[in-house]
Amino acid sequence: MRLFRHSHIDLRIVCAGARHKRERIRGDIVSLRGDVLTVHRRSGENVSIEVGPEVAVTALKMVKLSDVKVGSYVGTPAMTGSEGKLTATAVLLFPEAASGTQEGHFAYDFGPNSTMTNANVDSLVTGTSGRELRLSYKGGSNTVTVPENVPVVTFAPATRADLTSGKKVIVVVTPVQQDVFKAQVVLVEKDGVVPRCSANVDALRQIRGIRVCAISYRGCAN
Numbered sequence: 001m002r003l004f005r006h007s008h009i010d011l012r013i014v015c016a017g018a019r020h021k022r023e024r025i026r027g028d029i030v031s032l033r034g035d036v037l038t039v040h041r042r043s044g045e046n047v048s049i050e051v052g053p054e055v056a057v058t059a060l061k062m063v064k065l066s067d068v069k070v071g072s073y074v075g076t077p078a079m080t081g082s083e084g085k086l087t088a089t090a091v092l093l094f095p096e097a098a099s100g101t102q103e104g105h106f107a108y109d110f111g112p113n114s115t116m117t118n119a120n121v122d123s124l125v126t127g128t129s130g131r132e133l134r135l136s137y138k139g140g141s142n143t144v145t146v147p148e149n150v151p152v153v154t155f156a157p158a159t160r161a162d163l164t165s166g167k168k169v170i171v172v173v174t175p176v177q178q179d180v181f182k183a184q185v186v187l188v189e190k191d192g193v194v195p196r197c198s199a200n201v202d203a204l205r206q207i208r209g210i211r212v213c214a215i216s217y218r219g220c221a222n
Contacts (some may be wrong), residue, residue, distance in 0.1 A: 049171055050180075089114075089150060
């Protein structure tokens, strides 16, 4: 077991989502009443999610692309252009101890032709086509263009008090019955930072004492 320095982050749970049929729900919070979180999904319907006291709530915070260094480990959801060029829609900077989390390049759920690359940073250059991250992972490498307006984020603590009406959330869940789910982790909008990178939240148990049990996987529900 590897632990984050000065914390208790457990990295033992890897790709558990596929085994336990976990899903990812994106939407807007309608309400939190007791342990029941109601979310209005992007697809239009409301769903009820049981959020027990043991369920972690976490958030993201903005950082700068200059905080990403050679050797950093990042996740980059991106859109693939007609010529195969990857353009990032966000960049997630992982804590150092999470290096290697769900490493690779694979299809993502953020729209047609969307991908996710979790990889090491080999270089960051500014060229005629803009800022480019050159990334390498087991079995391959690629280059991702990072537009100036793309958010660069890392993890930040949050609590149930942040689960207020109108906030954007991504919730990793286990289905209980139709439109009823049990939460495994909640990633919530905080300080104006909207979560977009849930596929990268992998096997984290605690961040500064806040329990996290997020699952990384390659398929999801809207």
